[in-house]
Amino acid sequence: MNFKLKIWRQKDAKSKGEFKTYEVTNIASDTSFLEMMDILNNDLVHKGEEPVAFDHDCREGICGMCSMHINGHAHGPETAVTTCQLYMRKFKDGETITIEPWRSAAFPVIKDLVVDRSAYDKILQAGGFISVRTGSVVDANCIPISNADAEESMDAAACVGCGACAATCKNGSAMLFVAARVSSLAKLPQGRVEGARRAKAMVAKMDELGFGNCTNTGACQAECPKSISITHIARLNREFLAAKLKD
Amino acid sequence: MAFKLDSKIPAGALAEKWSNHKAAIKVVSPANKRKLDIIVVGTGLGGASAAASLGEMGYNVKVFCIQDSPRRAHSIAAQGGINAAKNYQNDNDSVYRLFYDTIKGGDYRAREANVYRLAEVSNAIIDQCVAQGVPFAREYGGLLANRSFGGAQVSRTFYARGQTGQQLLLGAYAALNKEIANGSVKCYTRHEMLDVVVENGEACGIIARNLVTGKLERFGAHAVVIASGGYGNVFFLSTNAMASNGSAAFQCYRKGAGFANPCFTQIHPTCIPIHGTQQSKLTLMSESLRNDGRIWVPKKMEDVEALRAGKIQPSQIAEEDRDYYLERRYPAFGNLVPRDVASRAAKERCDAGYGVNETGLAVFLDFKTAIERLGKDVIKARYGNLFDMYKEITDVSPYEQPMQIFPAVHYTMGGIWVDYNLMTTIPGLYAIGEANFSDHGANRLGASALMQGLADGYFVLPYTIGDYLSAKIQAPKVDTTTKAFDEAEKGVQEKIEKLFAIKGKQSVDDIHKRLGHIMWDNVGMARTKESLEKAIVEIQALRKEFWSDLKLVGTADSFNVELEKALRLADFLELGELMARDALQREESCGGHFRSEHQTEEGEALRHDDKFAYAAVWEYKGMDEAPEMTKEALDYEFTHRAQRNYKN
Incomplete structure (x- = not known):
């Protein structure tokens, strides 16, 4: 599967952020959303660009660390799952996916998709x-x-x-x-x-x-x-x- | 210079050792506790419970975690439960039986005195957690419910659905929050310990990197407690969280702390099998599922082939054509044999060609019999969240078809060597929970990691640390401007600069994945002299590649996840070699350490107690130098060491 990703990039808490668009290709449908992000980040490293910072840890839906706003929904379009439990088979091939950090006055952005909770x-x-x-x-x-x-x-x-x-x-x-x-x-x-x-x-x-x-x-x-x-x-x-x- | 190891095991009868020891060790008065600082690294069950308890007692505690909150520590992901010798089920359980099951489960490679103490304090843990408001499962009469776990013939596991670790950690985290509010504990989140500072032979602080600003910071204390968990991520793919790492423990080893039994790795039998090459981690399916799930593969090769071709569903295979191999081989324990035994049995069937998915690396865990016996609702109440998780990941419902499972790296029994007081070979430096080596021998029983983390943190360390600190009551606050701190910080700084200066072509993940393959293929479930020698050579070569071809982006003075990962991988590349060396010298099979050259006729682990009844304690000699090994003899005074038997 291939996807176009519109991702919020923000250098640090003081800088102004903006959306940047990336493409990922050859993603298997049973790849998790965060694994898709890993693939993007590994590509970015190879290109000498800074990878997208995002919070994640256990990757089994229990630590509460992952925190992405995906296509307008906290943890994406699926109900009752965290971002790390979201799989690419739930998206359409070729789809554009918008990824933002939590938006809340009490959770200031630290970098990219990472916020201070x-x-x-x-x-x-x-x-x-x-x-x-x-x-x-x-x-x-x-x-x-x-x-x-x-x-x-x-x-x-x-x-x-x-x-x-x-x-x-x-x-x-x-x-x-x-x-x-x-x-x-x-x-x-x-x-x-x-x-x-x-x-x-x-x-x-x-x-x-x-x-x-x-x-x-x-x-x-x-x-x-x-x-x-x-x-x-x-x-x-x-x-x-x-x-x-x-x- | 070899270590002079003194385990400080108290004299006397097994059941009296801990009481005698507590009576004999020194205590620190409340007025003096206020003057003493303690650093705790890690906020999982061990770290959070220790920090909270020490804070309550009146010490000044600084606690560090790499995530954004103490509640994220990977203890949170433990599913099945926590053991205790309450005997609430009236099935003739006792402290002695829990001790015996644990020491036998560990294949007689743990210290008797430590394990007995663990069993002894287990009951107090349950009382503590209930008082904190942990919502354990209850029977209809309002009393606590239990279930069974591998390696035991009694029901002694307390649980909160499939989220026991989460609830216990939230309990310890709440206790920690209480002390943070009280001002006795200061919590540093998004901070990673990058070195331990040793002055005049004693631990006196740490160098930590503020992961948000990238700044290196110095912290001094009269004692340092390492509670940073295990190093299973050396395999790249494991059930550990992405940030779980061995670096805090490894810095202690580099600074002179002994590292014991590094090769003792637990491969958990019930994980979701690997799919494809893009996977970042493996997901555990709780051992509690083996209470009601039955493990099998087909008896006939034609069924295996039809399954792989997608021509039949597993549910279509007739009862008489299924090989419930654990029930066949181990009638007394059946599906509830210990993890190492279950993992090897799965490997044996897959190696024989009976693996049930396209890779040939999977077996079935089936709930058909249980659903017929108990009804879908009961199974749903017991395992609903696990079944949902399995369906999310695989798109298959375990209510309709059996789960596919395969062993995966889960836990490390090895760790920093500690004496009975949980102190390392460096005075003032302690290690608790998974980070130490002491209680599980060569194999940990299910539901015992939570027990050990909380035993160390709530009930053991807070007492034993006083014995050391009682000599420090006149000591001033630690000065962090000394030469020892300067040098430690400089060392970290130089290491970071060196990583940025490489400017090579491979990313951290590229190299970490290759390390994982070397480890899994050669230092995994079955090890041989050849595979281990091969691993050592390959890891050394890969380490050279890392230090000459790593590509690192970003800067040191900012939030930089790639740098965090690179620092951890640098240590894994040394730790992996240490694990292989340890596995190579241990020419026997015991628990999770299976040397193919040493097995019984039936393929069971064959110990050699005459030669290997010791803990191997390694001393660091430099990155490319061979470490030196010292033996701590494991004398068994109270239990007879037998060939483990789960058959009858």
């Missing part, structure tokens, strides 16, 4: 944990948790922190990301103790870091590679309101 770490540092010291805990089976609660907690905990939700949201809101963590811990008895403080601290940090407000468009859920449901946002809102009422 440290804002997500900061939100979690504000309260996305249970304050338990190593070793000062009870036997695991002393905390029975219903199968349904554990499953729901796990549904939310599947978030890979890739940033697709905020990059997709027209308001640049990180609500789905925040909700996933708050909801996952809220479903567990261990997480209840600090529930109110957690919800308030994480939402406050999100606002402080320049993420926008949620207006329930549902775009985040549609683009989330792990299909995290916006029902978790509803739970976050409940947690947040309950916490505020206690103030």
Whole structure:
């Protein structure tokens, strides 16, 4: 297969970026999208040009590192997959593919397709944990948790922190990301103790870091590679309101 | 000068060693902990749990990761589960049984005392993770669920769907975030350690490259902990993440730390087979699938040929025409034999011509029987995400046709030599998790990597490091303007300049792929004297090519992925040779190390305990010099070393 690639190139955070067009040829249909990028980059190196910088690591959809906007969609046109799990057989031979970095005020571009997502770490540092010291805990089976609660907690905990939700949201809101963590811990008895403080601290940090407000468009859920449901946002809102009422 | 190795294994009965040792080692008071700095390199299960625990205790911790967040570390990709000796299933499990299974699974090439300690602290890990909010799978009564893994006859593996590593790492990452918020841990993301600084024979800091700015930075500390994972990417194609590398460990080796058993590589039996030449990595299909999946190839060659020609589908092959070769050869463990045994058995069938895809390098992993027995919904609940992943990659649904699988490089049991305190041969330098060599012998059991990473990080290192640091309470902050730091930084600077000065024709990937082929063909699943000698010559030649014909673009003082890759490949080109040398001297087969000259009549690994019951510890002598090997004798006081038997 052959493709024309329109790729965002930007030297560094301060420089102005622009689209550049490249061609790749003889791509096997079972090549992954990132392997196609590897082939392009190897060609560029041979030509003495700088390869396209992009974030990636595990290449099995779990580390959350890959982060491309492909043809207008976070992680490309397929639903429920990360960019690294996207295969070229999903594209048409000869197609022009547009590749951009995440576009979000809170995720500034570092180079080409690489953005700075440290804002997500900061939100979690504000309260996305249970304050338990190593070793000062009870036997695991002393905390029975219903199968349904554990499953729901796990549904939310599947978030890979890739940033697709905020990059997709027209308001640049990180609500789905925040909700996933708050909801996952809220479903567990261990997480209840600090529930109110957690919800308030994480939402406050999100606002402080320049993420926008949620207006329930549902775009985040549609683009989330792990299909995290916006029902978790509803739970976050409940947690947040309950916490505020206690103030 | 050969190493004087002191493993510092405490005296006494096996079950009392760790307790006795903890009672005997020194501790540092809270007021003094505040004065001490510790560097942790890596944020996977080992690094994150260690950094968080040390921060909680009151030390000043600096933690480094090469990705943009600690949560990306490759521990996140571990699928199946984590072992512990809880005996929640009432199947007569115990600390001793977990110890015994692990030491036997490692083919009697690990230290008894370390492995026993690992089994001993395993239960506390599960308690810790539950308290952190890890959503492990639950039974309907609300208690924790378990499943079985290879090499065990009990159900002791705890899991969170097929994403156990992710959930455990998010737990450790949350603990780390708590300490970052507290101010006790400072986290440096997108930073790569390029050298360890040693002064007066003790580790006192690192040189790291800021991967965004390209700037070299100096960091001092009273102790340095390496938690940088394994070096499986020396094979180019492996299940490791793209950035996983052996360089942090290799710099320690270059600076004088012993490197133990480098040839012990785990080839995982259930990975998606290689397709084409454009592939960048291999994808694992969790070992947990072998709980319900049955591995087979056709009995008749005509069926093999028809499959390859696309004339029949695997589901059309009659039950009596299928060779469930693991069940046939190993009735007691069946599909749940350890990984090295399962991988070799797959290789044996493929070498005999029964491989089921066009390359002849694949076998089936079939869920037909399980779906008939349990129903599709149950299988979906257990393995749904893995089945979806398989379908994304191959375009075939495992609900309808069996998966095709083949062995691939997955884990390295070898690593930096450490004593019982997890300290390397350089005082003040520690190694934990996959980066060290200590617990898995010649083969790691499934669901034990997560256990070891967290055991080291939560429960072992935080205690043992105090014994060393207690002597440092009067020591001032480390001065990073000394000659040792100057020289280390200069060394890194010169290496980078040298790479840019080559101006050759081949890209990093071009050369790395060739190294991968040499390694897989000669230092892979079956090794011979000839193949290893050939590998050494070929790697040396390839290394010369690298240093004379590499093409590197971009600049040193900017975000430059090609430079990062080149620095890692430079080390892989030395590490590969070290692995081949180690495999060459070990004239026996054990665990994942299979020397074709040494096998039983039935094709099983044949150990020679009289000659090779030791850990081979290598000392660096220079890039083109032969390293020197020192032996640490592995004395077995408590277990009888038997020929491993998974048949009955």
